[in-house]
Amino acid sequence: xxxxxxxxxxxxxxxxxxxxxxxxxxxxxxxxxxxxxxxxxxxxxxxxxxxxxxxxxxxxxxxxxxxxxxxxxxxxxxxxxxxxxxxxxxxxxxxxxxxxxxxxxxxxxxxxxxxxxxxxxxxxxxxxxxxxxxxxxxxxxxxxxxxxxxxxxxxxxxxxxxxxxxxxxxxxxxxxxxxxxxxxxxxxxxxxxxxxxxxxxxxxxxxxxxxxxxxxxxxxxxxxxxxxxxxxxxxxxxxxxxxxxxxxxxxxxxxxxxxxxxxxxx
Amino acid sequence: xxxxxxxxxxxxxxxxxxxxxxxxxxxxxxxxxxxxxxxxxxxxxxxxxxxxxxxxxxxxxxxxxxxxxxxxxxxxxxxxxxxxxxxxxxxxxxxxxxxxxxxxxxxxxxxxxxxxxxxxxxxxxxxxxxxxxxxxxxxxxxxxxxxxxxxxxxxxxxxxxxxxxxxxxxxxxxxxxxxxxxxxxxxxxxxxxxxxxxxxxxxxxxxxxxxxxxxxxxxxxxxxxxxxxxxxxxxxxxxxxxxxxxxxxxxxxxxxxxxxxxxxxxxxxxxxxxxxxxxxxxxxxxxxxxxxxxxxxxxxxxxxxxxxxxxxxxxxxxxxxxxxxxxxxxxxxxxxxxxxxxxxxxxxxxxxxxxxxxxxxxxxxxxxxxxxxxxxxxxxxxxxxxxxxxxxxxxxxxxxxxxxxxxxxxxxxxxxxxxxxxxxxxxxxxxxxxxxxxxxxxxxxxxxxxxxxxxxxxxxxxxxxx
Numbered sequence: 251x252x253x254x255x256x257x258x259x260x261x262x263x264x265x266x267x268x269x270x271x272x273x274x275x276x277x278x279x280x281x282x283x284x285x286x287x288x289x290x291x292x293x294x295x296x297x298x299x300x301x302x303x304x305x306x307x308x309x310x311x312x313x314x315x316x317x318x319x320x321x322x323x324x325x326x327x328x329x330x331x332x333x334x335x336x337x338x339x340x341x342x343x344x345x346x347x348x349x350x351x352x353x354x355x356x357x358x359x360x361x362x363x364x365x366x367x368x369x370x371x372x373x374x375x376x377x378x379x380x381x382x383x384x385x386x387x388x389x390x391x392x393x394x395x396x397x398x399x400x401x402x403x404x405x406x407x408x409x410x411x412x413x414x415x416x417x418x419x420x421x422x423x424x425x426x427x428x429x430x431x432x433x434x435x436x437x438x439x440x441x442x443x444x445x446x447x448x449x450x451x452x453x454x455x456x457x458x459x460x461x462x463x464x465x466x467x468x469x470x471x472x473x474x475x476x477x478x479x480x481x482x483x484x485x486x487x488x489x490x491x492x493x494x495x496x497x498x499x500x501x502x503x504x505x506x507x508x509x510x511x512x513x514x515x516x
Numbered sequence: 517x518x519x520x521x522x523x524x525x526x527x528x529x530x531x532x533x534x535x536x537x538x539x540x541x542x543x544x545x546x547x548x549x550x551x552x553x554x555x556x557x558x559x560x561x562x563x564x565x566x567x568x569x570x571x572x573x574x575x576x577x578x579x580x581x582x583x584x585x586x587x588x589x590x591x592x593x594x595x596x597x598x599x600x601x602x603x604x605x606x607x608x609x610x611x612x613x614x615x616x617x618x619x620x621x622x623x624x625x626x627x628x629x630x631x632x633x634x635x636x637x638x639x640x641x642x643x644x645x646x647x648x649x650x651x652x653x654x655x656x657x658x659x660x661x662x663x664x665x666x667x668x669x670x671x672x673x674x675x676x677x678x679x680x681x682x683x684x685x686x687x688x689x690x691x692x693x694x695x696x697x698x699x700x701x702x703x704x705x706x707x708x709x710x711x712x713x714x715x716x717x718x719x720x721x722x723x724x725x726x727x728x729x730x731x732x733x734x735x736x737x738x739x740x741x742x743x744x745x746x747x748x749x750x751x752x753x754x755x756x757x758x759x760x761x762x763x764x765x766x767x768x769x770x771x772x773x774x775x776x777x778x779x780x781x782x783x784x785x786x787x788x789x790x791x792x793x794x795x796x797x798x799x800x801x802x803x804x805x806x807x808x809x810x811x812x813x814x815x816x817x818x819x820x821x822x823x824x825x826x827x828x829x830x831x832x833x834x835x836x837x838x839x840x841x842x843x844x845x846x847x848x849x850x851x852x853x854x855x856x857x858x859x860x861x862x863x864x865x866x867x868x869x870x871x872x873x874x875x876x877x878x879x880x881x882x883x884x885x886x887x888x889x890x891x892x893x894x895x896x897x898x899x900x901x902x903x904x905x906x907x908x909x910x911x912x913x914x915x916x917x918x919x920x921x922x923x924x925x926x927x928x929x930x931x932x933x934x935x936x937x938x939x940x941x942x943x944x945x946x947x948x949x950x951x952x953x954x955x956x957x958x959x960x961x962x963x964x965x966x967x968x969x970x971x972x973x974x975x976x977x978x979x980x981x982x
Contacts, residue, residue, distance in 0.1 A: 403692060403813050408823050417695040418790055482787025485811045 255299045256318075256356065262292030263325075263349045270341035275410055282338030286329075289345065293325050296352075311372050313506055314355040320380040321352040324387055331388075331424070339414045343391040358507070371446035379439030379464075383499050385432020386471070390496035392425035393489035400486055422485055425492055426478065433471055440464055459505030467498030517558065517924060518578045519658065519853075521613035522585035522605055523570025526627050529604040536593040537569040541644075548650040550591065554584035559652040561645040561659065563620070565637045567627050572617060574654045582607045611850055614658065618842045621662040622669040623676070628824075630675040630831040635666045653924065654856075658849065665845045672841060675834040683713040685820040686794045687721055690762055693792045693813060698722035700761040704745070705753060705773065707735045708766025710796045712742075715764055719743055727760055729753040730767070754778045758785035763793045765801045772803040779812045796820070855931065856924040858914050864936045865910065873903045910934075 269285035300322055303315060328344040331337065399415040402408075415421075443464070444454040455461055474491045477483035483491065524534065539547040539562065551560045551571060559574040571588065575581025586605060590598045608616050619625045623634045642659045645651045651659070670676050687697075694700050702723050704715050707730045715726060726745030729752075730736045740747045748756050757763060757778060767773065774793070783791055793814045795802040806814045815823075854860060877899050881892070914930055917923030930936070 399692070403689075404807065406815070406819050406822060412692070415692075417691060418693045420695040482784075482789075485788045485790055487788060487810075 252299050252302060253356075255295055256352070259292045259296045259299065260349065260353055260356070262288045262295070263345060263352065266292065266341060267345045267349055270338070270345055273338065274342050274414060279338065282341065285341055285345075286332060286338065289325065289341065290329065293322070293329065296322050296325070311376055314358070316376045316380055317351045317355050319377065320383055321348040323381060323384045324348045324351075327384055327388055327428075335416075335420075337416050337420075339395075339416070340391070343395060344388070347387055347391070371442055371449065375439055375442040375446055377439075378435050378442060382432045382434075382436030382439050383503075385428045385430075385435060386492070386496050386499050388428035389425050389432065389492040392421045392428060393492040396421040396425065396489040397486070397493075400489075418485070422488065425488055426484070429471065429475060429492060433475060436464075436468055436471065440468055460502055461505075463498060463502040463505050467495065467502055470495050470498055517654065517856075518575050518581065519572070519610055519613050519654065520575050520578055520581045520585070521570060521572050521608045521616055522582055522589070523563075523568060524601075524604045524606065525568035525570070525625065527625075528606060533596070533600070533604060534567070534569055536596050537589060538564050539592065544644045545648045547592070548645060548648045551585070551588050552650055554588065556580045557584055559655040560650045561641055561655055563638060563641040565634060568620070568625075570620070572613065572655060572658075574652065578609045582609075611846060614849055615842060615846050617658065617662050618665045618845060619839075621666040622838055622842060623666070624669075624835055624838055624842065628681065628828065629835050631681055632670075632676055633681075635663065635670075638666070639663060653928070654853075657852065661845065661849050665842060668845070669838040669841050673834045673837045675831050675838050681713075682796065682817065682820045682824065683710055684717055685823045686714040686764070686796075686815070687717045689794075689815055689820070689823060690718065690792050691721075693790050694761060697724075699724055701725040701727060701759055702762040702764060703727040703729070703748075703753070703757065703760035704739065704743070705729055705763065705765040705801070706767030706769075706797065707732065707739060708768075708797060711764040711766030711794075712739070714794065714796070715743060718762065718764075723762075727753075727756065729756075754781075757782040757791075761789070761792060763791065764796070765794065766796045767801050769797070769801055770799055771801075773801040774806065775803045776805045776809050779806045779809045779814075783809060783811050794820070856927050858917055858923060858927055861927050861930055861936065862911060862914050865907065865914070865930065865934055868934060868936060869903050869907055873899050 266285045266289035269281045269288065273279075273281040273285060296318075300318060303318075324344060325348050328340060328348070332340055395415055396418060398411070399418055399421065402412045402415070403418070443461075447456065448454045455465075470491075474483065474488070474495060477491075478488060524537070526534070544562070547562060548560060551557060551562065551573070556576040557573050558576065561572045563570045563572065569589075571585045573581055573585060575584070586598075586602065586607075589601055589605065590596060616625070621635060621638045623630050623632070626634055638659070642651070642663075645655070690697065697718060698721075700723050702715060702718050702725070704711055704726060719726065726743040727748055728736055728739050728743065728745045729748045729750050730739065731750045736747045739745065754774065757774075758781070760782075763774070765774065779791065779793070783789075788811050790811045790813060793802055793806060793812060795814065795816045798817060800816055802814055802816070804814070804816070806812055877896060880895060880899075881887070884891075884895070887895070910930060913926060914923075917926040
């Protein structure tokens with residue numbers, strides 16, 4: 251049942267992506283609105299699927315569910331930003347990320363759910379980490395858009411994309427705010443992960459790739475944020491750094507996948 | 517009485533020649549008097565913008581009028597010779613002159629089609645002519661009509677959408693760096709007109725603070741007053757550049773005033789916040805190497821030009837629709853002019869009198885019942901006798917008016933007295949004061965035109981960079 255619904259959601263998100271991409275080359279806003287409508291319907295179904303999964307007593311945390319939650323939160327943030335700021339062009343950048351993470355829950359082999367005494371702590375750990383990842387994903391997108399617009403301005407290419415992309419300072423602010431949003435979540439996510447590891451395994455860190463990349467990513471974002479506050483790492487530099495930082499987030503995800511047996515703290 | 521036009525524009529003459537013929541505002545009265553002193557010139561107006569110098573006139577004879585105005589142009593500047601000027605001048609009369617005026621006012625003949633400044637320049641020139649009593653019934657009507665045609669074109673076509681002036685392009689580009697200009701500071705280096713215009717646009721868009729710097733202290737004070745800005749000594753402006761989000765540069769200097777190292781320093785001091793630099797001076801005042809500096813965005817005059825090129829293309833399409841509006845309106849005004857001619861008025865007057873006579877006669881005859889042929893003849897003779905005697909005076913006066921140069925005054929009076937109808941519909945009687953108060957300015961026009969320039973500082977025509 252949920253699988254059919256998820257496929258429907260994926261289909262709607264896919265329509266949203268296609269229309270958003272075509273919209274990049276057209277002057278009219280109509281396509282973007284249709285894309286937004288498709289995404290909204292997809293999001294509603296997605297919400298129902300997640301709610302059913304949480305409240306139907308399906309026990310255990312799986313990486314699939316975590317990715318689905320990541321995708322859902324990312325789209326939530328996207329919808330909020332678009333509805334508040336009317337920057338439709340964001341769809342062409344954020345929707346593909348949400349789509350890819352959701353489709354991987356269908357493509358990747360399903361793993362055994364994690365059943366263990368510290369289930370509550372794992373839930374909290376996964377939720378917080380995913381919210382952190384959402385913040386960094388938005389920062390990444392803002393960084394990419396910043397660099398594109400920066401290049402268009404520098405090279406004086408006044409094309410359709412140039413008119414569509416938001417002003418540089420808006421993108422820089424979006425970059426900063428989403429990092430500021432993502433960082434506390436990542437911090438708490440790592441802490442709760444460490445605590446549950448201590449309880450189940452008796453040690454806070456076991457130096458598996460997931461943990462290593464999570465720590466590296468955390469340190470990296472910490473330095474980036476500090477640099478922003480103290481020595482003015484903003485604008486173009488911040489855009490580059492958040493793109494690099496998001497690679498760290500992806501590598502952490504990869505670390506989880508490579509472990510093969512889902513999100514556990516083993 | 518003939519409407520004629522003699523002039524030269526960007527299409528026929530280079531700026532070197534056009535600028536020689538421009539009469540400064542202070543000597544406008546003298547120039548108009550000189551124009552009107554020519555024999556056979558009844559009314560006149562001098563229209564001068566950065567792209568054209570034209571004289572519109574009402575003359576007794578077309579050819580005589582042409583040569584009078586040509587003479588006027590040759591006399592305007594000592595270093596202009598007739599041989600040099602003649603091939604550049606275009607001469608139009610009647611409907612072609614009217615069409616030209618309407619096209620000019622509607623900005624269809626402008627270098628940048630659809631630019632909004634021309635209408636203001638037409639109004640200003642008209643005002644000058646009114647002040648010096650150079651225009652009369654015909655030119656007044658014609659120019660007011662031209663202004664209303666221009667407005668019709670503006671509202672009914674999209675010819676003025678998307679600003680295409682260089683100064684406004686600067687604002688559009690700035691908005692791609694800064695989403696909200698109201699918290700931003702602009703620095704104006706030099707007192708070049710185009711930069712001032714761009715600064716005015718930025719202020720209209722809510723720029724928070726204006727910093728000014730120029731070598732001339734008097735100009736600095738003048739500009740500080742105009743923009744309510746802060747004046748900075750010219751030697752210190754580089755050190756203060758980090759305070760500005762937008763730097764507008766337009767000086768007469770022949771070398772680079774701002775180099776990459778100055779901008780790098782400013783960007784560092786701004787903690788890498790982007791800085792937006794516009795160089796509208798020729799020769800350029802900002803070293804093009806500034807483009808290599810991260811977080812600095814430099815645009816020179818050519819960049820601004822290429823930005824507006826697309827908008828221009830859209831305007832060209834709208835221009836064809838505007839042309840048909842102009843054509844319609846020329847028809848209307850020609851009808852009015854026709855009505856000022858004696859013969860049609862005489863015919864109309866006769867027709868009207870005849871119709872009245874017939875109607876009254878019918879009424880009387882039906883009341884009198886059966887009459888003998890003699891009686892009927894007497895009644896009819898009475899009616900036509902009164903009508904003919906009463907019309908004799910006016911008809912003779914109108915016939916002689918047709919020969920005199922200002923006869924149209926009598927003709928118009930006759931049309932009024934005998935209710936023969938005017939050539940123009942009612943709403944066309946535009947008052948020049950209504951036109952000047954700018955109440956009907958569209959939002960886009962507000963954005964792209966210096967509509968809010970302070971009254972005391974009218975933007976010089978030659979400074980519009982068009």
